[in-house]
Amino acid sequence: xxxxxxxxxxxxxxxxxxxxxxxxxxxxxxxxxxxxxxxxxxxxxxxxxxxxxxxxxxxxxxxxxxxxxxxxxxxxxxxxxxxxxxxxxxxxxxxxxxxxxxxxxxxxxxxxxxxxxxxxxxxxxxxxxxxxxxxxxxxxxxxxxxxxxxxxxxxxxxxxxxxxxxxxxxxxxxxxxxxxxxxxxxxxxxxxxxxxxxxxxxxxxxxxxxxxxxxxxxxxxxxxxxxxxxxxxxxxxxxxxxxxxxxxxxxxxxxxxxxxxxxxxxxxxxxxxxxxxxxxxx
Amino acid sequence: xxxxxxxxxxxxxxxxxxxxxxxxxxxxxxxxxxxxxxxxxxxxxxxxxxxxxxxxxxxxxxxxxxxxxxxxxxxxxxxxxxxxxxxxxxxxxxxxxxxxxxxxxxxxxxxxxxxxxxxxxxxxxxxxxxxxxxxxxxxxxxxxxxxxxxxxxxxxxxxxxxxxxxxxxxxxxxxxxxxxxxxxxxxxxxxxxxxxxxxxxxxxxxxxxxxxxxxxxxxxxxxxxxxxxxxxxxxxxxxxxxxxxxxxxxxxxxxx
Numbered sequence: 001x002x003x004x005x006x007x008x009x010x011x012x013x014x015x016x017x018x019x020x021x022x023x024x025x026x027x028x029x030x031x032x033x034x035x036x037x038x039x040x041x042x043x044x045x046x047x048x049x050x051x052x053x054x055x056x057x058x059x060x061x062x063x064x065x066x067x068x069x070x071x072x073x074x075x076x077x078x079x080x081x082x083x084x085x086x087x088x089x090x091x092x093x094x095x096x097x098x099x100x101x102x103x104x105x106x107x108x109x110x111x112x113x114x115x116x117x118x119x120x121x122x123x124x125x126x127x128x129x130x131x132x133x134x135x136x137x138x139x140x141x142x143x144x145x146x147x148x149x150x151x152x153x154x155x156x157x158x159x160x161x162x163x164x165x166x167x168x169x170x171x172x173x174x175x176x177x178x179x180x181x182x183x184x185x186x187x188x189x190x191x192x193x194x195x196x197x198x199x200x201x202x203x204x205x206x207x208x209x210x211x212x213x214x215x216x217x218x219x220x221x222x223x224x225x226x227x228x229x230x231x232x233x234x235x236x237x238x239x240x241x242x243x244x245x246x247x248x249x250x251x252x253x254x255x256x257x258x259x260x261x262x263x264x265x266x267x268x269x270x271x272x273x274x275x276x277x278x279x280x281x282x
Numbered sequence: 283x284x285x286x287x288x289x290x291x292x293x294x295x296x297x298x299x300x301x302x303x304x305x306x307x308x309x310x311x312x313x314x315x316x317x318x319x320x321x322x323x324x325x326x327x328x329x330x331x332x333x334x335x336x337x338x339x340x341x342x343x344x345x346x347x348x349x350x351x352x353x354x355x356x357x358x359x360x361x362x363x364x365x366x367x368x369x370x371x372x373x374x375x376x377x378x379x380x381x382x383x384x385x386x387x388x389x390x391x392x393x394x395x396x397x398x399x400x401x402x403x404x405x406x407x408x409x410x411x412x413x414x415x416x417x418x419x420x421x422x423x424x425x426x427x428x429x430x431x432x433x434x435x436x437x438x439x440x441x442x443x444x445x446x447x448x449x450x451x452x453x454x455x456x457x458x459x460x461x462x463x464x465x466x467x468x469x470x471x472x473x474x475x476x477x478x479x480x481x482x483x484x485x486x487x488x489x490x491x492x493x494x495x496x497x498x499x500x501x502x503x504x505x506x507x508x509x510x511x512x513x514x515x516x517x518x519x520x521x522x523x524x525x526x527x528x529x530x531x532x533x534x535x536x537x538x
Binding site for chain 1: 405
């Protein structure tokens, strides 16, 4: 891709991003720069015994470019313009080499998807997130926009600031829904182990995990551990077990931090999503 | 055991003798004494097709409308637009584009929704396209406009046991139903949620839009609580269906 094309593409990307960013930031006078309100630690117990971790949270170094080299969008742009490789520590903590343990055919598939993402010629080469599709679990915990945790007796609820994505996680030990039902957000069941929320998610649709084409199939089973380490910090860890695509289960980790309590305003992504031709190379 | 049975008999007797009193006492309440609207609800009417009285057509259930008095007081030019909308509803209805359907249409789309009630804020999670709506109930005013949102800006307050939600800052892109009933961006909606008993909400909506209607008018319907064991919201990713053929890697799907 020539630098000129790249800059045009980047400009379009920024324009699209701006159209989908909620108005909250504009309305609240730079709220993102204010410190989070202090919350008690150890956390208060709610009526059903859950530790109270409600509020707004976001990944500390969020971004969907890559799990194994999680550079920011800006770094991704710099890398392309300058041709210099930028490395960030892999989010993958198991296997120890920090790489995704693809089966050979799946590794080839990821490479092809990465190439298609760089040079999209068909609509399906555009990342699902850019088409406003819900990214699912665990990807939604790696994106930049924040989410809100709301706790009600017997359930914990996550509502994302964008894509109007949400998940209601029952904590009452009920069984999963029938295995033939596939959901964009999967079917989640959770329980607390001290200050760690453990969530078991099945009934997934296959999904892309990153811009560079990492993926899992609809046979994926995700186990998440969200450990609230103090009033303002949470460590998110997800283990993906998908024998269709990988040679073994793998685990990644990403830190999250509490953000100021603010009103969340409407996010309408699909309603303003342009024709895919805008992105495609002819 | 015997004592528990006796209490049960007394309770039943009280409820049957004084239904009004018993009803007032038995609606669920939050710790701060407000009626507790938490739960999963759904309408049971034909308003998604047409909010006015209408006969069935193929694929369209008929039924009584939800508009009080049945007449919608359109201005003459707006009535002409409504008729045009109806004739071209197959292509003009924003629902066909899977856009956020607006308020109050999202309520009676026919999909379940979950109300989460906190003292200063209610969150409504709708199954239809994962729509999320926040109702701020901490006494703050609407943000200063002009703002054009699909679902508007919702500010709630309690009038006795009724949650009153004032909604403004709409765009003019949504309809009220599949029959072409419409509004402008001057739309002002007031919703009233009032528990009739633990499992039914009386839902009344006042519609005001001086650009389209000659006077305010009301809708009224009942919201029914889902009581099935382990009931939960599924998904209706409206625009996602068209993408299932290409995303993500459908050829990887195991035999379903």
